[in-house]
Amino acid sequence: MNAAPRKDMAQGLKLANKRKRTDRILLWLALAATAIGLAFLLSIIATLLWRGLEAMSLHVFTDVTRPPGSGGGLLNAIVGSLIQVAIGTAVGTPIGLLVGTYLSEYAGKSKLGGAVRFVSDILLSAPSILIGLFIYQLLVLPFGGFSGFAGSMALAVIVIPIVVRTTEDMLTLIPTALREAAVALGAPKWKMVLLVCYPAVRPGLITGVLLAVARIAGETAPLLFTSLGNLTWSVDLTKAMSSLPVTIYAYAGSPYPDWIALGWTGALLITLGVLTINIFARIVLRQRS
Amino acid sequence: MSSTATSAPAPLAAAARRSGSTGDRIFAGLCRGAGIFVLILLGAIIVELFIGGLPAFRAFGLGFVWGSNWDPVAEEFGAIVPIYGTIVTSVMALTLAVPVAFGIAYFLTEIAPTPLRRPVGTAIELLAAVPSIIYGMWGFFVIVPVMAQYVQPVIIDSLGEVPLIGVLFAGPPFGTGIFTAALILAIMIIPFIAATMRDVFQTVPPVFKESAYGLGCTRWEVMWNIVIPYTRRSVVGGIMLGLGRALGETLAVTFVIGNANRLSASIFAPGNTIASLVALEFGEAEADSLKLSALLALGFILFVLSFIVLAISRLLLRPRAGQ
Numbered sequence: 001m002n003a004a005p006r007k008d009m010a011q012g013l014k015l016a017n018k019r020k021r022t023d024r025i026l027l028w029l030a031l032a033a034t035a036i037g038l039a040f041l042l043s044i045i046a047t048l049l050w051r052g053l054e055a056m057s058l059h060v061f062t063d064v065t066r067p068p069g070s071g072g073g074l075l076n077a078i079v080g081s082l083i084q085v086a087i088g089t090a091v092g093t094p095i096g097l098l099v100g101t102y103l104s105e106y107a108g109k110s111k112l113g114g115a116v117r118f119v120s121d122i123l124l125s126a127p128s129i130l131i132g133l134f135i136y137q138l139l140v141l142p143f144g145g146f147s148g149f150a151g152s153m154a155l156a157v158i159v160i161p162i163v164v165r166t167t168e169d170m171l172t173l174i175p176t177a178l179r180e181a182a183v184a185l186g187a188p189k190w191k192m193v194l195l196v197c198y199p200a201v202r203p204g205l206i207t208g209v210l211l212a213v214a215r216i217a218g219e220t221a222p223l224l225f226t227s228l229g230n231l232t233w234s235v236d237l238t239k240a241m242s243s244l245p246v247t248i249y250a251y252a253g254s255p256y257p258d259w260i261a262l263g264w265t266g267a268l269l270i271t272l273g274v275l276t277i278n279i280f281a282r283i284v285l286r287q288r289s
Numbered sequence: 290m291s292s293t294a295t296s297a298p299a300p301l302a303a304a305a306r307r308s309g310s311t312g313d314r315i316f317a318g319l320c321r322g323a324g325i326f327v328l329i330l331l332g333a334i335i336v337e338l339f340i341g342g343l344p345a346f347r348a349f350g351l352g353f354v355w356g357s358n359w360d361p362v363a364e365e366f367g368a369i370v371p372i373y374g375t376i377v378t379s380v381m382a383l384t385l386a387v388p389v390a391f392g393i394a395y396f397l398t399e400i401a402p403t404p405l406r407r408p409v410g411t412a413i414e415l416l417a418a419v420p421s422i423i424y425g426m427w428g429f430f431v432i433v434p435v436m437a438q439y440v441q442p443v444i445i446d447s448l449g450e451v452p453l454i455g456v457l458f459a460g461p462p463f464g465t466g467i468f469t470a471a472l473i474l475a476i477m478i479i480p481f482i483a484a485t486m487r488d489v490f491q492t493v494p495p496v497f498k499e500s501a502y503g504l505g506c507t508r509w510e511v512m513w514n515i516v517i518p519y520t521r522r523s524v525v526g527g528i529m530l531g532l533g534r535a536l537g538e539t540l541a542v543t544f545v546i547g548n549a550n551r552l553s554a555s556i557f558a559p560g561n562t563i564a565s566l567v568a569l570e571f572g573e574a575e576a577d578s579l580k581l582s583a584l585l586a587l588g589f590i591l592f593v594l595s596f597i598v599l600a601i602s603r604l605l606l607r608p609r610a611g612q
Contacts, residue, residue: 030392030395034401037393041413047431099327112324118603119328125530125595127591133341137340188312218419218423219420220421221539245422252544267423267426271420
């Protein structure tokens with residue numbers, strides 16, 4: 001009489017122990033995975049600081065790139081990057097904003113809206129090297145040469161889908177009551193969007209633009225075929241223009257120790273810039289909630 | 290009094306409504322035009338790449354896709370080596386990345402104490418924001434020496450002589466090559482997949498999980514029996530998104546792939562992906578040359594590959610996200 005339940009209990013205990021053991025093993029595996037992920041981040045940042053600070057000096061910001069062995073800095077690359085990122089953002093943002101507004105306010109469930117949303121999402125993840133090739137075909141070959149303008153346009157193409165995504169996501173979060181209040185006051189739809197909806201989600205829109213800037217600041221592949229890079233000082237948009245990522249690429253692949261060191265310094269600068277913008281974007285977004 | 294009050298503003302109101310409707314029409318037109326512009330943009334990318342690649346497609350026909358010869362001197366171009374490299378590195382990268390990314394997402398949604406979730410999650414997202422060229426440099430200067438000195442010699446010595454699987458690990462330990470490229474790609478896409486999985490796992494209604502916990506399920510059992518079945522579709526979508534990233538990644542791969550246009554069974558052998566080949570050889574391709582056309586044709590093939598993967602990913606991720 002007594003033996004059967006005891007056997008059941010023993011079996012139950014065994015099963016419970018087995019389940020607990022599985023749970024514990026998976027817990028440790030998950031911890032290990034997270035540790036691995038964080039270790040990579042730490043290793044990358046440590047390497048950047050260690051190798052990047054080697055050649056860091058005021059010189060980097062005041063002198064242009066020079067042939068190996070003769071010093072030099074990264075001024076033209078930094079300025080070239082700033083110009084192209086600025087133009088790329090300035091061109092891409094309004095288009096992205098309008099598309100995002102179309103998807104959220106006008107498209108509804110229409111076929112065109114679905115297609116635009118789908119295509120924009122494809123563009124969001126499309127290989128950036130292809131955007132470089134596309135702009136090469138469109139703006140470099142027919143106009144006789146690499147140019148800072150072409151580089152800026154390649155970056156603008158990358159900005160558009162990022163801004164589309166955040167704009168649509170943000171606008172759909174707006175409570176219906178807010179829209180109804182604006183319409184009840186007699187505001188036409190465009191005024192409702194411009195004067196009520198945009199201000200209501202301004203932090204979100206700014207975050208989208210900041211994330212887009214952070215993304216294009218580090219883009220190398222699309223610039224290789226468009227603005228090409230320039231080892232001398234040039235701010236002429238119709239000529240080949242230097243940029244930080246392309247300079248890093250050229251320097252890091254070179255056999256000269258001083259170029260490699262300077263390449264690391266550039267890499268450190270760009271990573272710090274990108275990570276700072278990312279953290280800043282998060283703070284902007286968080287202030288709202 | 291009342292009659293003037295109602296009659297006077299009437300034309301004004303009509304005028305205001307009319308100007309409102311004009312404004313509406315302009316604004317709606319702008320928005321819709323921008324939407325159509327995006328469609329044209331994608332169409333233009335496809336068409337430009339195809340037109341650019343046309344001379345190569347004409348010269349080699351379908352053989353361009355299957356040809357294994359990439360010889361710029363003889364002007365003979367076949368795409369199978371970079372296509373193989375692209376697919377193999379991406380699939381290997383996924384195999385390495387998915388378990389780790391899943392572990393991170395599991396940790397972030399079920400295991401980590403609440404105060405830890407945000408900082409760790411942010412750190413993972415920051416990892417996703419690091420530009421790919423940084424991964425490439427880091428891989429070249431940090432991972433490649435480790436691979437060449439420790440990992441590859443050990444594996445080659447222990448497994449290189451084993452029949453059948455030995456060929457996979459044959460060859461000298463360069464440090465660079467297909468496997469190293471896959472490893473760097475994996476490290477790059479881990480944060481993307483982990484962040485998507487975390488977001489997806491968070492869509493599971495708490496009441497489902499609470500019921501399971503109430504029945505006495507362990508954390509892992511809740512994950513395996515409740516969360517995964519509920520989110521399976523979106524998880525696969527997230528993985529496909531990671532695959533899409535890996536397929537087209539350029540700079541991270543260019544630094545460590547070894548730049549060789551030979552087919553090799555060994556995963557330690559140098560190779561090329563479509564993106565790395567285009568980035569490495571573009572500088573030597575003159576305008577209107579057959580080589581440039583071949584590179585653009587490669588770009589077109591890469592576009593088709595990533596379009597398919599990204600489209601599947603979107604279709605899997607969308608419906609749930611809309612719920």
